[in-house]
Amino acid sequence: xxxxxxxxxxxxxxxxxxxxxxxxxxxxxxxxxxxxxxxxxxxxxxxxxxxxxxxxxxxxxxxxxxxxxxxxxxxxxxxxxxxxxxxxxxxxxxxxxxxxxxxxxxxxxxxxxxxxxxxxxxxxxxxxxxxxxxxxxxxxxxxxxxxxxxxxxxxxxxxxxxxxxxxxxxxxxxxxxxxxxxxxxxxxxxxxxxxxxxxxxxxxxxxxxxxxxxxxxxxxxxxxxxxxxxxxxxxxxxxxxxxxxxxxxxxxxxxxxxxxxxxxxxxxxxxxxxxxxxxxxxxxxxxxxxxxxxxxxxxxxxxxxxxxxxxxxxxxxxxxxxxxxxxxxxxxxxxxxxxxxxxxxxxxxxxxxxxxxxxxxxxxxxxxxxxx
Amino acid sequence: xxxxxxxxxxxxxxxxxxxxxxxxxxxxxxxxxxxxxxxxxxxxxxxxxxxxxxxxxxxxxxxxxxxxxxxxxxxxxxxxxxxxxxxxxxxxxxxxxxxxxxxxxxxxxxxxxxxxxxxxxxxxxxxxxxxxxxxxxxxxxxxxxxxxxxxxxxxxxxxxxxxxxxxxxxxxxxxxxxxxxxxxxxxxxxxxxxxxxxxxxxxxxxxxxxxxxxxxxxxxxxxxxxxxxxxxxxxxxxxxxxxxxxxxxxxxxxxxxxxxxxxxxxxxxxxxxxxxxxxxxxxxxxxxxxxxxxxxxxxxxxxxxxxxxxxxxxxxx
Numbered sequence: 001x002x003x004x005x006x007x008x009x010x011x012x013x014x015x016x017x018x019x020x021x022x023x024x025x026x027x028x029x030x031x032x033x034x035x036x037x038x039x040x041x042x043x044x045x046x047x048x049x050x051x052x053x054x055x056x057x058x059x060x061x062x063x064x065x066x067x068x069x070x071x072x073x074x075x076x077x078x079x080x081x082x083x084x085x086x087x088x089x090x091x092x093x094x095x096x097x098x099x100x101x102x103x104x105x106x107x108x109x110x111x112x113x114x115x116x117x118x119x120x121x122x123x124x125x126x127x128x129x130x131x132x133x134x135x136x137x138x139x140x141x142x143x144x145x146x147x148x149x150x151x152x153x154x155x156x157x158x159x160x161x162x163x164x165x166x167x168x169x170x171x172x173x174x175x176x177x178x179x180x181x182x183x184x185x186x187x188x189x190x191x192x193x194x195x196x197x198x199x200x201x202x203x204x205x206x207x208x209x210x211x212x213x214x215x216x217x218x219x220x221x222x223x224x225x226x227x228x229x230x231x232x233x234x235x236x237x238x239x240x241x242x243x244x245x246x247x248x249x250x251x252x253x254x255x256x257x258x259x260x261x262x263x264x265x266x267x268x269x270x271x272x273x274x275x276x277x278x279x280x281x282x283x284x285x286x287x288x289x290x291x292x293x294x295x296x297x298x299x300x301x302x303x304x305x306x307x308x309x310x311x312x313x314x315x316x317x318x319x320x321x322x323x324x325x326x327x328x329x330x331x332x333x334x335x336x337x338x339x340x341x342x343x344x345x346x347x348x349x350x351x352x353x354x355x356x357x358x359x360x361x362x363x364x365x366x367x368x369x370x371x372x
Numbered sequence: 373x374x375x376x377x378x379x380x381x382x383x384x385x386x387x388x389x390x391x392x393x394x395x396x397x398x399x400x401x402x403x404x405x406x407x408x409x410x411x412x413x414x415x416x417x418x419x420x421x422x423x424x425x426x427x428x429x430x431x432x433x434x435x436x437x438x439x440x441x442x443x444x445x446x447x448x449x450x451x452x453x454x455x456x457x458x459x460x461x462x463x464x465x466x467x468x469x470x471x472x473x474x475x476x477x478x479x480x481x482x483x484x485x486x487x488x489x490x491x492x493x494x495x496x497x498x499x500x501x502x503x504x505x506x507x508x509x510x511x512x513x514x515x516x517x518x519x520x521x522x523x524x525x526x527x528x529x530x531x532x533x534x535x536x537x538x539x540x541x542x543x544x545x546x547x548x549x550x551x552x553x554x555x556x557x558x559x560x561x562x563x564x565x566x567x568x569x570x571x572x573x574x575x576x577x578x579x580x581x582x583x584x585x586x587x588x589x590x591x592x593x594x595x596x597x598x599x600x601x602x603x604x605x606x607x608x609x610x611x612x613x614x615x616x617x618x619x620x621x622x623x624x625x626x627x628x629x630x631x632x633x634x635x636x637x638x639x640x641x642x643x644x645x646x647x648x649x650x651x652x653x654x655x656x657x658x659x660x661x662x663x664x665x666x667x668x669x670x671x672x673x674x675x676x677x678x679x680x681x682x683x684x685x686x687x688x689x
Contacts, residue, residue: 005479005482008476008479012465211462214429215452217480
């Protein structure tokens with residue numbers, strides 16, 4: 001191994017990187033954009049104030065009090081809908097996913113319940129909703145909670161069963177804190193996989209490798225310099241992602257040595273996989289297509305964007321054979337739940353995978369024209 | 373151990389197969405130190421395969437190849453620092469400048485004292501040092517490739533098709549650089565399918581066709597021993613010209629879509645052909661009569677022309 005040669009390669013790779021604006025965008029800016037977009041969408045979801053359209057058909061003091069009480073819960077911003085309007089049509093025309101109707105006779109029913117103590121008297125509110133709308137389920141759940149609270153208060157007695165919450169995490173975490181480690185894992189995977197494909201297939205196709213094979217550079221120098229280059233960029237990109245996450249969303253994540261360990265394992269695993277792909281798919285385009293075919297299932301099924309637990313059981317089992325799953329889980333274990341044992345277990349799995357694919361990739365990668 | 377020899381390259385009964393394809397078929401030749409040796413042949417003749425075996429990129433199927441007295445199959449590590457290579461279809465890193473590219477290759481050869489400026493001057497790229505590789509024209513890229521091939525001050529320089537795909541002006545610029553190498557006394561192994569290139573630059577030319585060397589010697593020797601005849605070139609798109617010439621007993625050959633070449637033993641034959649064309653009612657746009665060159669030698673020996681495939685496609689050589 002010649003460190004002089006390794007250094008020369010890293011310098012050329014870094015210069016090629018920062019002079020190619022498209023690569024800079026996809027490597028650095030794109031993951032940051034993902035963090036900004038998803039972080040904004042899911043920001044403060046727990047305390048979100050929903051819009052709620054209420055149509056009061058009773059037009060009495062009691063019905064107005066119900067609407068007001070819903071608004072006072074702090075979870076809804078109430079918009080009144082005129083009683084003469086067809087509520088379903090109104091929802092369609094105005095793209096509302098939920099319209100709450102307070103029926104005629106609301107006050108009478110209330111009088112029967114409160115004044116005459118008639119336990120059979122009740123009022124049935126109608127929720128006209130659009131089930132295809134993203135988020136309407138959450139909105140209805142919150143509405144049900146608010147109505148349950150109102151019923152409880154009207155009963156005049158304190159609730160008998162209460163729920164005390166105790167988190168297994170030391171702090172309360174938001175979606176963005178779940179999301180950032182996943183994006184780091186995904187960005188490093190994508191860049192390492194495509195970096196290896198680019199270096200080993202595109203440069204070979206262009207004839208650069210043929211020229212290099214006539215110089216003293218060895219396969220070890222070449223592979224080592226490419227892995228180090230990918231690692232340097234992965235660290236840079238991770239730092240940028242974390243800075244943006246801290247700066248914009250004030251994330252609360254634990255930064256420790258595990259982060260570096262998982263980034264390094266992520267690089268080794270996917271550079272190794274990239275080397276294997278390019279050995280079997282010699283054309284740059286077919287190698288890139290094969291990389292896509294590997295990357296997309298991993299992106300969506302490894303728990304990058306949403307927890308694996310949300311998926312059907314068979315997909316959860318499938319997720320556990322994907323290497324990115326262990327990078328995601330390991331990064332979350334170290335950065336979110338600060339569970340060193342869990343991080344160690346995940347590091348062991350991805351470490352073994354990385355060692356196997358990297359050694360295999362290194363063995364079958366050659367600078368020689370003979371193997372092409 | 374390195375064997376001291378007057379030859380830079382010794383090839384003995386070299387054969388190279390790619391599966392069923394016999395690319396190089398039992399060829400032998402030597403290249404003296406300090407000479408410019410040209411391997412002349414059409415696309416697919418086996419030139420690149422031969423040169424890549426000598427450069428240690430490929431392993432021979434059979435035969436023995438020595439470079440600077442060392443077996444190319446066993447001494448790659450010792451050979452590589454002493455040779456310079458411009459591979460066929462040379463390419464480099466798109467976004468690296470001319471100067472940076474030369475510096476990069478110098479570092480690969482661990483040449484701390486490479487004369488980067490001298491090389492830039494040698495290949496006449498002084499005004500382009502800050503240009504990125506992707507922005508260079510074909511000729512400039514080839515000149516950069518030659519500079520890179522020289523970063524380690526090699527004893528033997530291999531130039532595989534250095535002017536293929538270049539326009540005539542760029543080709544002449546590359547020739548100037550190659551003449552400079554020749555004057556510096558470098559051993560140069562050149563593969564080409566341009567006969568003018570071989571004729572202009574080479575001390576020795578080996579003509580290769582279908583994996584076999586069919587003639588070898590200095591350009592003058594090859595011409596004198598293989599093509600003493602005159603060559604008449606008729607520029608014509610009239611197919612009748614070809615038929616008329618054949619009818620009166622000559623053997624015309626289509627050189628390209630409008631040139632018809634005829635080998636003649638006597639100058640009188642020119643008049644004979646012109647009369648026949650006139651009488652046959654055929655027409656031509658122009659004519660040229662000249663002494664033969666390497667192209668005619670090749671034509672005579674193989675019955676084929678050396679012209680570049682107009683599609684630009686190349687087979688495995």
